[in-house]
Amino acid sequence: MSQKNSHNTTTDTDRQPRIPTIGDDPRDAKEIADPRGKIWFRDLDEAVIEADRCIQCGTCEAACPSGSIGVDELDGRPTLVKMCTGCSLCWDFCPRSGMRYERANDIIQDRSGGRAQVTYAARAANEILQTRGQNGGAVTGLLARLLETGVIDGAVVAQEDPDKPLKGQSRLVTTKEELAETAGSVFTQMMQLGRVEELVAKSDLTDPDIALVGTPCVITGARSLQEFGRDSHLQHITLTIALMCTQSFEYEHLRSTLIDAGVRPSEVSSLSLVGDGLRIQTKSSETITIEVSGNDAPTMPGCDECADFVGKAADISAGTIGSQSGHSTLIARSDVGGEILRDCKKHLELTEIDTETAVNHLESWNKKQAESALSRDFDPEGELFIDYEEHRAAYDDTEREPQPHNPARCYQYERWC
The missing domain is CATH 3.10.450 (Nuclear Transport Factor 2; Chain: A,)
Incomplete structure (x- = not known):
């Protein structure tokens, strides 16, 4: 996957936080050489987080096998919380650095049964869920049915932080009552994928089947880790629902x-x-x-680089494109998604619709936006993983080039590495 040359070592005797340059390794102060072939979290930090390209999907945190990555309480972005082992997985699976997300989506679609199979205008059959949920409560109604029948044991969803309006937080719901409490839209990212295993571990569930509901980048991260990562990565997720999205707010x-x-x-x-x-x-x-x-604009600049508004890697995509007011658009994108929607026809009001023209038009616009923002080539047929040198060659000397760590982060590296 990723490759990178080693740095030269220097000596820092006063042990005070320093203002580094790009590629300057605070570990060097301890005279530890950087083994060849390793990509450290600091490299991701410079290229994505400090460069203001992070989309807060949480894939890096979920990928880290040592639990070295957490969430900065001040800005909600990934940060180092203990020693980085240089395993390179955070780099390899980040959709803004080492993961060519457009290629990953194509591979995942082919493996899961192909492209969009059928599209419905949908709303919950339950009038209470219609009112409480967003756009007819179709996703809420769908999840309620799956919980009721035991197809899933829980669902990781987003809800508004009760103490901070508009700020999202992840929650694992296991009952229809809990699900109803989370009905509605959340407009900000929350490092959702990094919360999944933690939420499952804190629950009373044993070896559960979990549905994950999130933005397309969250779903691509989850499915990529399942398909191309270790077998244990996010093993509990058996259903993915992507919420169509062109931009998330910061x-x-x-x-x-x-x-x-x-x-x-x-x-x-x-x-x-x-x-x-x-x-x-x-x-x-x-x-x-x-x-x-x-x-x-109070949006995340990294979202500009995404051409996947519909959630191509998901089992089911949910949005509003092509549906009348008070309804959601549900697209079955895999064999699993198609089977689930067919089984729920008695519990959702479903009308098959043709949204191909509308979806294709928005996909075309979305792709043009992404290609203009990306410094690398947009290439669905390219190599799945982008190595460090290739990324630097594409992004150096551009508006999105890597940025050095700020002094506070430099201190963290010196403390935990």
């Missing part, structure tokens, strides 16, 4: 944008980017538009 930036415009985050019902404006629907049914553009 929580702190979003919060400050709303407050500066006089909008209380607790009053927001829905959000969308329309042209150069942030369109807000409040819980009192008021529509507010805030002008934002370029760096002012």
